[in-house]
Amino acid sequence: MIGKLKGLLDEIGEDHCVIDVGGVGYVAFCSARTLGALPGAGEAVSLFIETYVREDMIRLYGFRTHLEREWFRLLQSVQSVGAKVALAVLSTLTTSELANAIALRDITMVSRAPGVGKKVAERIVTELKTKAPAFAGEATGTIGLKQELGEGVAPAPVADAVSALTNLGYSRDIAANAVAAALKEAGEGADSAKLIRLGLKELAR
Numbered sequence: 001m002i003g004k005l006k007g008l009l010d011e012i013g014e015d016h017c018v019i020d021v022g023g024v025g026y027v028a029f030c031s032a033r034t035l036g037a038l039p040g041a042g043e044a045v046s047l048f049i050e051t052y053v054r055e056d057m058i059r060l061y062g063f064r065t066h067l068e069r070e071w072f073r074l075l076q077s078v079q080s081v082g083a084k085v086a087l088a089v090l091s092t093l094t095t096s097e098l099a100n101a102i103a104l105r106d107i108t109m110v111s112r113a114p115g116v117g118k119k120v121a122e123r124i125v126t127e128l129k130t131k132a133p134a135f136a137g138e139a140t141g142t143i144g145l146k147q148e149l150g151e152g153v154a155p156a157p158v159a160d161a162v163s164a165l166t167n168l169g170y171s172r173d174i175a176a177n178a179v180a181a182a183l184k185e186a187g188e189g190a191d192s193a194k195l196i197r198l199g200l201k202e203l204a205r
Contacts, residue, residue, distance in 0.1 A: 001053075002026075002060060006046040009038055015087075017062065019045055028062030029083075032091035037064055052083070061087070067095050078127050080120050089113040089124070096177040102128050158183065161195035170203065178202045 005028065007021035016029045017038060028047055039045060047062035048069045061083060063069040068090060075086035089098065092113040101109040102125050111121035158179060165175035182198035183190065190198075 001051045002049045003051075004046065005049055005060075005062065007044070009041055009043055009045040011041060012038060017045075017047075019047065019062075026060060028060045029087065030062045031068070031087045033094070034062060034064050034068070034090075059083075065095075071095050071098060074128060075124065078120075078124050081124065085113070085115050085120070088115050094174070094177070096181070097173065100173070100177070101125060105129070157190060157192040157195055160192035161199055164192070164196050165199055165203070174203070175199070 005019050005021055005026055007019045007026075010018040010020045010025050012018075012035055015035075016027050017035060018025045018027055020026075028049060030047070034047070047064065048066055050061040050063070050069055050072060052059045052061070061069075061072065063072065072083075072086050072090060075081050075089055076083065081089075089110065093101065093109065097109070100106070105125050107118060107121045107125055110116060110124050111118050113121075116124075161179045161182070162172065162175045165178060166172055170178070178199035179195055181202045182195045185198055186194050
C-alpha cells in the first residue's frame with residue numbers, strides 16, 4: 001500500500017494531480033484545497049496518500065497533511081459518504097472549520113459542500129461527534145474564542161489579531177481559527193503582533 005508520495009509535480013487536472021516519482025507518474029485524486037496549494041509543474045511535492053484497491057482499479061487519494069487524510073477516512077465512516085463526497089467536504093471546509101461545524105452541530109456549514117444535502121450533513125455532524133471526539137475537540141479553543149469575540153470580552157491582543165486578519169480578507173471564522181491556533185503556540189500572554197504573525201503562519205499551511 002502506498003502511504004506517501006514524494007517527487008516532482010508533473011501536472012494538475014480538475015480533480016487530480018500527477019506526481020513523477022523516479023520516472024513513474026502517479027495519479028492522485030485530491031480536494032480542491034490541496035490542488036490549489038500545490039506548487040508549479042516541475043517542482044518538488046510531497047503528499048500523504050490513501051490507497052484504494054478494487055478488483056477493477058487502484059486509486060490513490062492525495063492530501064497535504066496527515067490530519068486531512070484522517071478526516072477523509074473518518075468522513076467515509078458515515079452512511080452515504082464515499083470518497084467523492086468526502087473530498088467535496090474537504091474542498092469546501094478546512095479541517096478546523098469541519099471540526100468547528102461538528103462541535104457546534106452546524107449542519108448548514110457542512111451542507112455547503114457540493115453533493116451534501118441536509119440529511120447527509122446531519123449524519124456527519126451527529127455520527128462524527130461521537131466517533132471522533134479527539135478531532136472535534138480540536139475546535140474547543142476556537143469555540144470559546146468565538147464566544148468571547150461575540151460577547152466583546154476577548155482580550156485586546158486577541159481581538160486585535162482577529163481584526164487584523166479579517167482586514168486582510170480572511171473571514172471572521174477563519175481568522176478566529178488561526179488566532180486560536182496561535183494562542184495554543186504562543187500562550188495567553190502573547191501580544192497582538194505575535195498572534196498575527198503566528199496566525200498568518202497557520203493560514204499559510
